Amino acid sequence: MRISTAQMFNQNISNLNRGQTQTSKLMDQLASGKRVNTAGDDPVAAIGIDNLTQQNSLIQQFQKNIDYATKHLSVTESQLGDAETLSMSIRDRMLAAVNGSYSDEERQSIADEMRHSLEQLQTIANSQDESGNYLFAGTNSDTQPFAFNNAGNMVYSGNSDVRTALVATGVAMPTNIAGDAAFMNAPNAMGDFGVNYSTAQTGDFTITSAKIADPATYVADSYSFNFIDNGSGGMDVEVYDSASNLVTTVNNFDPTNTISFNGIDVSIDGQPSVGDSFSISPQATVSIFDTVQQAIDLFENGNAINTPAGQSQLAQLLNNFDNGVDQIRIGRSQSGTSLSSLDNYSSNHADTTLVNNSALSVLQDLDYASAVSEYQKQQLAMNAVSTLFSQVGKVSLFDYL
Structure with missing residues (x-):
């Protein structure tokens, strides 16, 4: 069979190009540490790698949302804990003022202490996060939620809406406690x-x-x-x-x-x-702020606390106050429950990421020993083909005439 010089050259160049392509592919794999860099390297594995990578990206977003929700709920839970502790101190002052041997001046001193505590409670209810958003304003977080009006009654300027964060597929967790639910809407101890x-x-x-x-x-x-x-x-x-x-x-x-x-x-x-x-x-509902304010007014009204009407009013105020404290505790409990759930979701995501990364490793990680061996063999073959081609290319009929 006759082989032309052009055909011989084309065949050898093709062999060299294929070898160079394979060598380049091996070099890319060695540089990246991955067996599959493009879909052409392994189409079936590439599909699996793409799905797992998308899952991990989604989980990373979920984790960011969980971190955000955890941070806000942790601050909320802490503030409600402070409000609960402060409220119990106020209750102790209310009970102390019942002492029949106290003078008007002593009751006024207790009223002054309660007023200071009421201001502290209002400060807690108007707490802000690191971005200046009000924690207990619902979704109206750029407006101060709690302020007394001219009549001495607490007015809530927030709303009842709850911000949520997507922490898993189809799962939205609350990231705040609305202020009216925590401080304003305690059930009236009397009923309606x-x-x-x-x-x-x-x-x-x-x-x-x-x-x-x-x-x-x-x-x-x-x-x-x-x-x-x-x-x-x-x-x-x-x-x-x-x-x-x-x-x-x-x-x-x-x-x-x-x-x-x-x-x-x-x-x-x-x-x-x-x-x-x-x-x-x-x-139907009472505000712990208004309850405390009414108790202060009662204690400041001379000896009114020692009258039958004063005693009856104080009994009602104590019952309403206890319901107000329970409302704060409910908000704190909800924060704690949400934090526990967020921790569980975070743990589940970490486990899923670990499994996904293990699967990704199987699909795309490079066996360096095999790759280096293959690279060396490819280099040896390339050198041999190149040397042979250069020698054959020098052969001429004129050398034998």
Whole structure:
């Protein structure tokens, strides 16, 4: 078979090019430490590598979100813990002020301490993170959430929304506790109504419950209760609405029985006296700030705390205060629960990343010993082909003539 010079040259150049390509591929693998650098190196492995890399990238984003949520919830949990500790100190001051031997000056001193603690509690509720965002403002984090109005009542300027962070596929975790949930919306200890006692009260009684018993017949309004002599040695209770219309009369009142009217049940503990009165107004939730402020006002009102009305009011304030503290504890517990869940998700992501990296290693990591050996063999073959080609290329018929 006849082989032309051109054909011989082309074949040898092709062999050299293939060898050089293979050598270049081996050099890339040795430089990167990876067996698969392009899809052409191993199409099947490349698909698996791409999927695993995408999973790891997604997990990295989840981990960043977890770190962000953990940081904010840790600060939130700490602040709520401080609020709880401060609140218990305020409660101790409230109980101390009941001491009948205290003078007005001593009660004023306790009121001053409570006012200072109330300011500290407000400062905690207006806490900010490192970026200046308010922790307890809901999603309205650029607005200070808590401030007293001119009437001395706490006003919440945040919202009830909760910020979330995606910490796993389909899983969004809260990263904050809304301020109204933590400090403002404690259940009213009385039920659905707030109670106002008359300063002229002489009987020893407190309202233990004032709630909506039958929503179907409930008539929303404020109501007043007057205890009157029925002329038969007993006492009746007259109930009036806010327009001073007589709603009902309970004859021969027995404090062990519930007063029921307009879908409302009112329970009394103790024994009222003729001439006593009280009123109720709709109030389903209470604010721990307003509760403390009302207690301060009571202690600053001379000897009012030692009157029957003052004692009844204080009992109501203590119950509402305890509900307010429970509300703070609930917020703190929610923060702790979320932190625990975030820790679990972080641990799961770390395990998944470890498994993915192990699989990636199998698919793409280079066996250096085999690669170096193959590179050396390829170099040897290239040198041999190159030498042979150069020798053959020098052969000429004229050398034999």
